[in-house]
Amino acid sequence: MSMITLRDVSKTYGDFRVLSGCSTSVSKGEVVVVCGPSGSGKSTLIKTINGLEPIDSGNITVDGTAVSSPTTNLPLLRAKVGMVFQHFELFPHLNIRENLALAQIKVLKRPRDTALEKGAALLERVGLSAHAEKFPGQLSGGQQQRVAIARALAMDPIAMLFDEPTSALDPEMINEVLDVMVELARDGMTMMVVTHEMGFARKVANRVIFMDRGEIVEDADKNEFFGKPRSERAQQFLSKILVH
Amino acid sequence: MNYHWNWWIFFEPSLDGTNTYLTTLFWGLGWTAATAIVAFAIALVLGSIVGVARTAPIGWMQRAGTIFVEIFRNIPLLVQMFLWYFVLPEILPRDAGMWLKQLPNAQFYTAAVCLGFYHAARMAEVVRAGLLSLSRGQKMAGQALGLTLPQTYRYVLLPVAYRIVVPAITSEFLSCTKNTSVGIAIGLVELTGTARAMQENTFQVFEAFAAATVLYLALNMVIVFAMRAVEKSAVIPGLGNRVAGRGR
Known part of the structure; x- marks a missing residue:
């Protein structure tokens, strides 16, 4: 069963074609890694899935709902799809507890106590229970990103989107975030992850999508992708990032 | 200069026959404070609405906000005061105009509304600047969690934007x-x-305006200290003087 489907998705900024004819799908429980050189459109692609980036043509469905249809209740759809950003984007004026509770209360209409309990349980899961009363600015980058993952999970999402979740982190903090993501993948979460962490891709990805200049150049099974990518551009990209 | 100083003048009865000059000065101060507070309340509420409208991704709202700001910011305050007080009652339908003219304390209401609109235009720019200083990711994060655009403004963007612009709000209040x-x-x-x-x-003349000067200073010092307390309570732990979303 396909959870996320993109069909012939295109988008331009003025004369610049950010996405051109992108088609792919993600099944329930599947982990798909999206990689490619910077400016290849991967962040834009992942943001089209919950409608944060509007598209010019093509169509996207999430759990059977058309994202760009004018009748779609976008906030409701977004609440079902978790998203984690490169720069964490926790709400700086709220402590961690409140960061986790806000959308549960305002969007899902959960009672405050239920929301706080749920938040506490997830904070435990990402190993940050001791920091519930702190503010985002008092945590390290790695801790903030783990909170951001917990915040997305608090909405009980049917899928999770990650937009370069580790690329703003200091090297020593990357693994604590990747560990949480690996565990999530092993629990069967449907995930689409824009990342350059090929170790993560090897470990948990089912498929790898390689993008270049707004196109999906390669969409292959993990083993096939790392074994012998079909396209020359993917080969070049891999040889550049896997050398060291 | 042949000036006859008389500081006791404050305790002499004024022309109204009952109050001393000092008392009339304090009454004046009271009206000044009342006008300032009402006007500033209008400016804060209206300015926030207009400031938000100017950043909203909705064309007609942005245009309406811009028109409001440019009109009320670019006409001299004195001219606006005359327009509200002398011209508005004449161009309104006859009954409404009459009602305005007969309103008790019309000068007070007119001055408060006029100042409120004038400062709302300026406050709108302050609020807009605060909102624009936030990273685009904050808005996306709110919306990605399923918050509607108004909810995102209410719970995510404005609380941080206001905290950032407290010093500018203080100077508007002054x-x-x-x-x-x-x-x-x-x-x-x-x-x-x-x-x-x-x-x-x-x-x-010297005594009268010396008194006015001291009273204006005192009133504004009260505002400065009150706003300093607001500023202190608005500090976000862990953020210090850094602004959210900066340096990316």
């Missing part, structure tokens, strides 16, 4: 207080008006 003196032009008996009346009746 200029709003000082600008109440323009109310004298439409006959509002605020502090400048009472000082001037005292000067005209007693010829003690």
Whole structure:
């Protein structure tokens, strides 16, 4: 069963074609890694899935709902799809507890106590229970990103989107975030992850999508992708990032 | 200079026959404070709405916001005061105009509304600047969690934007207080008006305006200290003086 489907998705900024004819799908429980050189459109692609980036043509469905249809209740759809950003984007004026509770209360209409309990349980899961009363600015980058993952999970999402979740982190903090993501993948979460962490891709990805200049150049099974990518551009990209 | 100083003048009865000049000055101060507070409340609410409208991703809202700001920011305050007080009642339907003209304390309401709109235009720019200083990711994060656009403004963007612009809001509040003196032009008996009346009746110009100066200073110092407390309570732990979303 396909959870996320993109069909012939295109988008331009003025004369610049950010996405051109992108088609792919993600099944329930599947982990798909999206990689490619910077400016290849991967962040834009992942943001089209919950409608944060509007598209010019093509169509996207999430759990059977058309994202760009004018009748779609976008906030409701977004609440079902978790998203984690490169720069964490926790709400700086709220402590961690409140960061986790806000959308549960305002969007899902959960009672405050239920929301706080749920938040506490997830904070435990990402190993940050001791920091519930702190503010985002008092945590390290790695801790903030783990909170951001917990915040997305608090909405009980049917899928999770990650937009370069580790690329703003200091090297020593990357693994604590990747560990949480690996565990999530092993629990069967449907995930689409824009990342350059090929170790993560090897470990948990089912498929790898390689993008270049707004196109999906390669969409292959993990083993096939790392074994012998079909396209020359993917080969070049891999040889550049896997050398060291 | 042949000037006859008389500081006791404050305790002499004023022309109204019952109050001393000092009392009339304090009444003036009271009207000044009342006008400033009402005007500033209008400015804060209206300015926030217009400031939000100017950043909203909705064309007609942005245009309406821009028109409001450019009109009320670019006409001299004194002219606006005359327009509200003398022109508005004439161009309204006859009954509404009559009602306005007969309104008790019309000068006060007019001055408060006029100043409120004038400072709302400026406040809108302050709020807009605060909102624009936030990273685009904050808005996306709110929306990605399923918050609607109004909810995102209410719970995510505005609380941080306001905290960032507290110092600018303070200085708007101070200029709003000082600008109440323009109310004298439409006959509002605020502090400048009472000082001037005292000067005209007693010829003690130095004493009258020395008193007005001290009282204006005192009033604004109260505002400065109150806003300093607001500023302190608005500090976000862990953020210090850094602004959210900067340096990316």
